[in-house]
Amino acid sequence: MLGMNTAVSVPGFDVARAQRQRETIAALADVLPRAAILYRHEDTAPFECDALTAYRTSPMVVVLPDTEAQVAAILKVCHKMEVPVVARGAGTGLSGGATPHVTGVVLSLAKFNKMTIDPVSCTATVQCGVRNLAISEAAAPYGLYYAPDPSSQIACTIGGNVAENSGGVHCLKYGLTLHNVLRVRGFMVDGEAVEFGSLALDSPGLDLLSIVIGSEGMLAVTTEVTVKLIPKPLLARCIMASFRDIESAGAAVASVIAHGIIPAGLEMMDKAMTAAVDAFVHADYDLEAAAILLCESDGTPEEVEEEIQHMEAVLNAAGASRIEVSRDEAQRLKFWSGRKNAFPASGGISPDYMCMDSTIPRKRLAEMLRAIQQMEVKYELRCVNVFHAGDGNLHPLILFDAEDAAEMHRCELFGADILETSVRLGGTVTGEHGVGVEKLNSMCVQFSAAERAQFMGVKRAFDPLELLNPGKVIPTLHRCAEYGKMHVHRGALPFPELPRF
């Protein structure tokens, strides 16, 4: 999971790479100003990794275009020379989707930061480098906003959101990036301009927009996105409910849904996480509870009133030991402040943490938490848990010290165990962070060889030479074979078909 060997030790490789680098720079210099081409190590160092910092590769060349024409020209040059291209937004991705290729070009799209809000059609047309939150800020004067709100929304870009099909805490009710994007404009690998989707609600032919969103930059390069804006709810209120044991908290989540309620957000934190974030932001969380739920309602004041009453009744019946409803916006934001700071708070209690992102059916939440508790014992590492409980998306944060090789190794096994358990419980290895390079091994567990071959077929339909972000998402047959062997060898998965609780 962690630590990828990117050093290529074939004799003569460095010489060949240096030669390749010179040729690539020379060809790019015909289509770009010199200042937009970086290749010295000190200049390219910031591009060595995304937010998955354990994986680093020094890029051969980094380009910083500021027009679509330049993007097209760069792609044409790279396509002709068969140089891999890795598109990059803000570099906030958590799965190494923007990890550079050792003989490739990093296409930084940070300069594409223009946007237009159309309050009449309730859409925003934004360049790929615009930050997620900037869209909602620009739309706010019209009473509109862009719904998907990944936790990194102050920094992450819409281009990256499209690549990852990002979610957020409100996607149970408002959907993922996929549900909120109308049109993507960009370029195919050979530099030809292309548009997926349209300003209408559908387009003729196959729904290519669906396959491009979430394709982790492997099918096309996105330069401009038209997103839906929705009217800002007049009011939002949040319930904070405490539970004495995780089983009743898990059952409460199922019960809310069973009663026909679709909360605007439904989040769970376990006791260890609650303690960590409360120390970090002082959100007045109930530190005695085994788990707390945040359950939000939004809409017109009448709707919210009706729904909050209903939610309270359901949560009480599910055995909540304490319930608090936000009185005003300040208190609502305080409730959320802890949840939104879960990751930095974990950084405060451990030198390093590894964030998992699997999704399981809601009804298995408590079972999963129990399994993680046993894994803490087995791997001798602590794990704190935040869940997008409403949609079963888990973010266990495994705490470890990267300086300690043995701990790091146990952390890898711990993470793999969580992902494999999630698949066995009927879930998936990644809910919103993407596969990137981080979860390549886990893809071997979730998909058959034929399914992985079909993914590769999709990739080649768009990019026959496999130049766009190669090596991500789809593991090779060889890698999967090695992964299977490694597990049997190390004894972590002696009988993969058996339950391991």
Added chain:
Amino acid sequence: MSAQDPALARLIDQVSSACEQRTPLDICGGGTKRFYGELPAGAPLDVKPLSGVTCYEPTELVVTARAGTPLRDLEAALQEHGQCLPFEPPRFAPGGTVGGMVAAGLSGPARRALGSVRDHVLGVTLLNGRAELLTFGGQVTKNVAGYDVSRLMVGSLGILGVICDVSLKVLPMSVAMATLSFEWDEARALETLCRWGAQPLPINATAWHRGLLRIRLSGARAAVAAACQRLGGERLETSAAHAWWLSVRDQSDEFFFIGEEILARGESLWRLSVPAVTAELNLSGEQFIEWGGAQRWWRTTAEPAAVRDAAARVGGHATLMKGADRSSGVFAPISPVLMRAHQGLKQAFDPARIFNPGRLYQGL
């Protein structure tokens, strides 16, 4: 889904031998949408025996059904638990199946408010053109493991593979509903819908036809009551309103009826999908406008090129739903770069080109 299942085993056999012999297959469910798309060709591959809701847990808001499951069986199962398919799939005749619903990808009146079929598909199991049984997506809402192949199947008209089962996100039925009616001309209706669309109102469906705008509100009791008061108009009686929206969904309203005689006169029914804010489109003929202006059904004798042009000029596209003259194609042509991606995908999923050849576009 197991290949040991007899109905599935038979399908795998049929696809294998079609693949070996390179004989085209015409994938058939209930046969209720054979009029949609280019003409079907090939030996029939009956998916109906692959039937039944295989997994349904109301608290997960997810249902999995095999492709041949009658839509009415699926909806009855959901209804027992107060849930529904929010995208209101249309049925043009009794007997439609879940597989056909996904392959056609058509959504009903609530589409603009609640999303389309594609928005609610979470996973599929399919047979590709090499007779391999593949599963993509799953039964959870948030899932970004690999490309979103399951949603690519929606509206693909079977050209990429045989859909074997589908997992769908479902929603609780709405607590309260009301239908309001306004006697407004097209311009006023479109202009008002556009304005209301930017406000937090529980508008769930809209339809304008012959000077009458109807709006369906849906949501919490208090929200629907407040919106009724604010928007005005005349409130329709509940059961009459329900029946009327069904007639829109299933196109059993008189507007949509085009018999042989009318076809012979050169009249066609077109579906124009355009940005909702598009002002009046001055085509000859009669229209029925849904989805807040984003879906405009058009009965006209105008030349296909004129209809296509009218849609394309405003950033939309036109589909020929019913018409005698199909010589200019059913679906709007796509750009060469998109067509290359289509051809690449066809090659990737169905290299022997056995599935529904030509049903979506010539050559696919």
